[in-house]
Amino acid sequence: MTEIIIVLVKIIFAMMWFLVLTLYLTWAERKESAVMQDRVGANRANIMGVRILGLFQPLADAIKMFFKEDFTPPFSKRFLHNLAPFISFFFSLVTVATIPFGDVLRIGGKTIRLQILDLNIAILFVFAMLSLTIYGVVISGWASNSRWTLLGGLRGAAQLISYEVALGLSLIGLVMVFPTLKFSAFVEYQGGLLFGWLPKWGIFLQPLGFLIFFIAAMAESERVPFDLPEGESEIVGFFTEYGGLKWGLYMFTDFMKLLLISCLLTTFFFGGYHLPWLYADGFHFPWGGTWLLPHGIVVLFQVLAFNLKVFFFCWMQILIRWTYPRFRYDQLMDFGWKLLIPLSLFNIIATAVILKILG
Amino acid sequence: MRLIRYFFEIIRGFCITARHFFVNIFFHILNLFGIKTKRRGAVTIQYPEQRAALASRHRSLHRMMKREDGKPRCVACMLCATVCPSECIYIEAAEEDDPDIQKYPAVFIIDLNRCCFCGFCVEACPEDAIRMDTEQIELASYDRKKLVFDIDRLLE
Numbered sequence: 001m002t003e004i005i006i007v008l009v010k011i012i013f014a015m016m017w018f019l020v021l022t023l024y025l026t027w028a029e030r031k032e033s034a035v036m037q038d039r040v041g042a043n044r045a046n047i048m049g050v051r052i053l054g055l056f057q058p059l060a061d062a063i064k065m066f067f068k069e070d071f072t073p074p075f076s077k078r079f080l081h082n083l084a085p086f087i088s089f090f091f092s093l094v095t096v097a098t099i100p101f102g103d104v105l106r107i108g109g110k111t112i113r114l115q116i117l118d119l120n121i122a123i124l125f126v127f128a129m130l131s132l133t134i135y136g137v138v139i140s141g142w143a144s145n146s147r148w149t150l151l152g153g154l155r156g157a158a159q160l161i162s163y164e165v166a167l168g169l170s171l172i173g174l175v176m177v178f179p180t181l182k183f184s185a186f187v188e189y190q191g192g193l194l195f196g197w198l199p200k201w202g203i204f205l206q207p208l209g210f211l212i213f214f215i216a217a218m219a220e221s222e223r224v225p226f227d228l229p230e231g232e233s234e235i236v237g238f239f240t241e242y243g244g245l246k247w248g249l250y251m252f253t254d255f256m257k258l259l260l261i262s263c264l265l266t267t268f269f270f271g272g273y274h275l276p277w278l279y280a281d282g283f284h285f286p287w288g289g290t291w292l293l294p295h296g297i298v299v300l301f302q303v304l305a306f307n308l309k310v311f312f313f314c315w316m317q318i319l320i321r322w323t324y325p326r327f328r329y330d331q332l333m334d335f336g337w338k339l340l341i342p343l344s345l346f347n348i349i350a351t352a353v354i355l356k357i358l359g
Numbered sequence: 360m361r362l363i364r365y366f367f368e369i370i371r372g373f374c375i376t377a378r379h380f381f382v383n384i385f386f387h388i389l390n391l392f393g394i395k396t397k398r399r400g401a402v403t404i405q406y407p408e409q410r411a412a413l414a415s416r417h418r419s420l421h422r423m424m425k426r427e428d429g430k431p432r433c434v435a436c437m438l439c440a441t442v443c444p445s446e447c448i449y450i451e452a453a454e455e456d457d458p459d460i461q462k463y464p465a466v467f468i469i470d471l472n473r474c475c476f477c478g479f480c481v482e483a484c485p486e487d488a489i490r491m492d493t494e495q496i497e498l499a500s501y502d503r504k505k506l507v508f509d510i511d512r513l514l515e
Contacts, residue, residue: 040400
């Protein structure tokens with residue numbers, strides 16, 4: 001019984017964390033782009049005159065979205081049209097189940113792993129779910145029953161499938177270095193040290209893999225350098241026929257993917273919840289000092305470290321989104337098939353050779 | 360080689376936007392804690408509360424100038440109505456008892472629905488009776504009739 005309650009509490013916390021952060025990523029995106037462009041950004045939404053940097057903006061947006069007309073075009077395939085945004089939303093959301101937020105927490109004789117579900121095949125699970133979000137794109141393009149949205153949906157599907165290959169291949173090198181598919185085990189492997197001082201994070205062992213994964217994952221999230229599927233300003237994308245809350249769900253899914261990619265990057269390549277030199281009983285510095293900490297503080301540090309890394313990658317992805325212009329479609333395909341996939345294959349071979357040499 | 364240059368430029372672009380971000384956020388944070396700096400984090404003017412000063416030659420809503428006795432300076436010579444490219448000025452002249460003035464406008468209407476704010480009327484006026492320096496620029500209205508300014512409103 002207590003097990004079930006613990007799992008439920010974990011699910012609620014993780015979902016809250018994920019959804020609230022996603023909601024505030026919309027605010028962060030607007031503010032960060034504003035700061036980059038010497039503007040102020042959304043700061044007008046207020047409650048009784050209190051503005052606090054426009055922090056109420058997502059709430060105002062949500063209210064606006066809820067009260068908009070839920071319009072389904074008469075020529076669309078009604079059921080699929082309504083279903084499509086929820087497919088994208090749902091399959092992006094369930095991936096949070098595998099993200100490790102911290103190591104085990106011991107309360108009152110119970111050992112709680114700060115992760116909803118420690119799957120054996122977590123990598124495969126996440127990729128499977130990410131692949132299923134493509135169905136949301138394709139179905140929305142199809143169900144809108146307009147040829148331009150259909151083209152947009154197909155464009156989106158082609159892009160996502162192309163980059164999924166590179167995404168998967170880029171991680172094989174990592175799986176060779178850390179022989180596991182479990183996220184918790186991934187993070188535990190990264191807790192060690194290289195040469196006695198460098199934290200054994202994925203980025204130091206697989207720099208090329210990191211680069212390929214980062215680029216391919218950004219392409220998966222359909223944001224600006226790779227936003228061929230929708231392309232708000234020029235191209236007719238797959239969710240043209242959506243409005244109100246259903247359109248909001250697509251936007252929300254975009255931001256959820258952004259956050260999810262940050263989580264995955266942190267877990268795979270930046271040591272997850274590990275702070276450098278922080279162990280279960282406190283800091284052990286390579287220059288000999290130790291700073292012992294109680295268990296609760298260590299767990300707090302771990303969760304904070306995880307969040308900090310995730311925020312950093314969110315920041316970086318938003319910065320990238322507001323820096324680069326969009327790829328042309330043939331450039332996009334060339335980039336995926338002719339550069340990223342050969343590079344990731346090379347990465348696999350190089351990793352294998354180096355592992356063999358090192359024994 | 361081209362590929363390497365390409366990536367170099369990509370990273371350089373990233374550094375430029377990142378520099379903007381960090382410099383601006385630095386000044387934003389300083390201003391947030393009430394430290395006055397010469398430079399601000401953003402160039403934004405928060406419009407309804409803050410307003411930029413209008414240029415001295417800026418053409419805003421018209422006004423009619425008055426003589427010392429409070430009557431309009433206009434002598435109904437029709438030059439402004441003639442020069443107006445959008446034909447938004449309507450004048451009906453009437454006789455004035457004073458032989459120095461001879462005519463005055465019984466009706467003087469500027470229809471802002473048509474006005475294009477070119478300022479030709481101001482330049483044409485020999486009596487300096489019409490000026491466009493009220494600095495009123497928020498002239499929107501829900502009713503077209505409210506944008507037809509007669510002489511009483513122009514004299515205000």
